[in-house]
Amino acid sequence: MAPRFIRNLVPQREQRAPLSAVVVAIKNLTWVQWAQFGSGWLAWTCDAIDFFAVSLTVSLLSTQFNQKTTAITTAITLTLLFRSVGAVIFGILSDRFGRKWPLVANLLLCCIFELGTAFVKTFPQFLAVRALFGIAMGGIWGLSSSSALENxxxxxxGLASGVLQQGYSVGYLLAAVINLTLVAEHGWRVIFWTAAGITFFAAVIRAIVPESAFFLRAKEQEKARGTTTGHKTKIFLRETKEMLKHHWLLCIYAVLLMTGFNFLSHGSQDLYPTYLETTKGFSAHDATIATIIGNCGAIAICVIFLAVFIPLWVLPNSFAALSAGAFFVQFGVQGAWGVIPIQLAEMSPPAFRATFPGVAYQIGNMVSSASAQIEATGAANLKTTIVQNGVTTVVADYATVQAIFIGCVAAFVIIITIVGPENHGSHFEKHKAAFEEGGGRDDAIVDDASQTSYREVDEKTSA
Structure with missing residues (x-):
């Protein structure tokens, strides 16, 4: 038989649900399912607002703390580095205790550290708070995606995966709008105050929305058996060990996949406003407008598509052409990213749908954490000239650096995606929880008779 990567080049004939079935499924969703998806989407949107608050204010932060751009991007790197720690902590808490309260606590911590960022006085304080923020931020993706999709x-x-992932683009877009309006008038601190308020609102919403039916069923069964909390924790640790023993190779693949995707997104987003201001001579206002246009492209809809438009990203000098390049490149980046939430959820060991995707995603983030510094350092050593007000000025060449960087990463993502596994249409909601005996096995399926339906959750909530 041909190797997997050769077989993956040939599209498989799969039994897909007709469009009518999708429409019927949407009509049959309960308010709890809508609310659980919405709360997960909102949490992921807050994640983006909180993260890009720094990227959009690099120039202002440089002035505030009297630091070079490369020094300010250290904060971005620290945030990304520490996110994997948060993914492990909150992923384990979620797979062990449920989706609801770990995500609420996670969002509240993000809110606290956003407020802390707004009140720092020195650059070391700024770096310290952003590092702590990275830990809190690290748990959001795994918890929000599992909460949204498993219900x-x-x-x-598949459709919901794309909508969920675009929450990140919506968050970036909102951060850009805040930067364009409030920051321009009140200074850089206001974007962090605003982000903290939105994140607190998301935490309140998640606290109101009921727990996942998947966990309600598991907890009811364990309660009926008389299983104690301590015993469930021992089972959880044992099943985690069992999962790692059988899926260590899958873990490595998922990290490589997420490394490529995170390099792709951070390489095309983190320093985009700085690139426009420095290499193209745009004002901060125009750079923000171009960022907003780019994120509109991201929200509208893949990696091959992205690669085609890299020249439009870097070669023009006019606002209109560069904005079009941003639109189409982000269209490609986020189009590819839209598949990732469900791809990772279906690929994951079923009982570890918060920990596995979250940790893989954030370790990939950690590896790609140097994206901004790589681009900033490369641009500092590669110069070009621009004409501003009739004067020729030597500036950092972010355009060439980003073109090379994004092109190489796009090629890597295409290859790693082709050679990887897929588990399309997985019914992971029928699997045992990680704190149930045998939960670490892929074949630990729960009988249909013992499933808690969403209608039952509706009735219990309304009672």
């Missing part, structure tokens, strides 16, 4: 019918998960 939906299989027919809707």
């Amino acid at each position: 939906l019918p299989v027919e809707l998960r």
Whole structure:
């Protein structure tokens, strides 16, 4: 038989649900399912607002703390480095205790550290708070994606995955709008105050929305058996060890996949406003407008598509052409990213849908954490000239650096995606929880008779 990567080049004939089934599934969603998806989407949106608050204010932060751009981007790197720690902590808490309260606590911590960022006085304080923020931020993706997707019918998960992931682009867009309006008038601190308020609102929403039916079923069964909390924790640790023993190679692949995707997004987003201001001579206002246009492209819809438009990203000098390049490149980046939430959820060991995707995603983030510094350092050593007000000025060449960087990463992502596994249409909601005996095995399926339905959750919530 041909190797997997050769077989993956040939599209498989799969039994797909007709469009009518998707429409019916949407109509049959309960308010709890809508609310659980919405709360997960909102949490992921807050993640983006909080993160890009720094990227959009690099110039202002440089002035505030009297630091070079490369020094300010250290804060971005620290945030990304520490996110994997948060992914482990909150992922384990979520797979062990449920989706609801770990995500609420996670969002509240993000809120606290956003407020802390707004009140720092020195650059070391700024770096310290952003590092702590990285830990809190690290748990959001795994918890929000598992909360949103595991409560939906299989027919809707692909569509929902794309909508969920675009929450990140919406967050970036909102951060850019805040930067364009409030920051321009009140200074850089206001973007962190605003982000903290939005994140607190997301925490309140998640606290109101009921727990996942998957965990309600598991907890009811364990309660009926008389299993103590301590015993469930021992089972959880044992099943985690079992999962790692059987899926260590899958863990490595998922990290490589997420490394490529995170390099792709951070390489095209983190220093984009700085690139426009420095290499193209744009004002901060125009750079923000171009960022907003780029994120509109991201929200509208893949990696091959992205690669085609890299020249439009770097070669023009006009606002209109560069904005179009941003639109189409981000269209490609986020189009590819839209598949990732459900791809990782279906690929994951079923009982570890918060820990596995979250840790893989954030370790990939950690590896790609130097994206901004790589680009900033490369641009500092590669110069070009621009004409501003009739004067020729030597500036850092972010355009060439980003073109090379994004092109190489796009090629890597295409290859790693082709050679990887897929588990399309997985019914992971029927699997045992990680704190149940045998939960670490892929075949630990729960009988249909013992499933807690979303209608039952609706009735219990309304009672």
